[in-house]
Amino acid sequence: MTTDPTSKTTFRPGTQNDSSALAILIDIAGEGIPSALWRGMKEPEQSVLEFGRFRARREEGEFSYRNAVMAEVDGEVAAALVGFQLDDPYDMGNLDEVPDFIRPLVLLEAKAPGSWYVNILACFAEFRRRGLGEALLAIAEERAREASAPALSVIVGSWNENAARLYARAGYAEAAREKAPSPEGDDRGEWILMVKPLR
Template sequence: MKITAAEQTQARELAFLINLAGEGIPEYLWSALAEAGESPLDVGARRAAREEGGFSYHNARVCLDDSGELMGMVIAYRQPDPYDLDALSEYPDIVRPLVQLEAEAPGSWYINAIATDARFRGQGVATALMKDTEGSAREAGCRQMSLIVASQNRGARRLYEQLGYRGTHARPVVPYPGSPHGGDWVLMLKPL
């Protein structure tokens, strides 16, 4: 396995994995942004190919196998400090609890999305990406890692706990079409 910075040419694969990590929320939001003849995944790929924004390929690192096939990805970056919630009412209802939780960890290195392609699960891809991301956080001078996970996503929570993350705050999941989990969104933190 090789972990490296994502390239703009990988935008479509990133969008697919971002939607997987986001438990369908990205596709739900992208469907409202789709233009005539454009699929939600097309919107996601367009957004991932941007030079700016949280979902930009600039914030992504990818794990490749020996043949160069993308096995998984992580999107992470430093949270603002202070974190301004003045525009919270402008966010869609399903996103507001996530933004509120993000604000609980200002200045942290935030793992916005991490996902492994189903064909490569169980091979340590997510663990390798998480460790690589911690290296990026240290290089950036961050003293804390943060991420948000669904309380009912037991497999992901177990992995994060094994890596030293602990739940600190929670907000209820706002149901959306196709949502795989109910319960709460949980902010998990790890000191560096």
């Protein structure tokens, strides 16, 4: 981990003004899945990231700025956490209507009902290896305890070994796996549900 002793890191709640940065960080953390979804939902005159920004600006919804914690380094957005408590019982809805590349994620989320879900944890490349991920996971745990959640949960790709190591160091352990088809239909590995019990 590299740190600059002269830099100042702060953590704060997300605001609507963070929506552009959030759209990018959401897509980074989601391995391109968010932009694939947004491509099919946007208006013809919108770019994919414009639509992601619109989604992040909403007052409601999982990807709302209201569910975000922003990390800033010297006043510049460097990383973000987006999380919330999963419903218990978890309603999978009609899985036949869910895109094939999303279905495995829904199945894994359903295995951690009531947990505080780390939906997004992402950092811009130039700010990595500064401990921001660890600090944001500590904030996630504070939020989970405030919500009296029984556990924290996160889903990580089997190919993302650095992220898996980060979660393991923070006390998360593998709970389940599902195949991870890409939006294009390619098989790229597995999604891994990792859980950290709090009780």
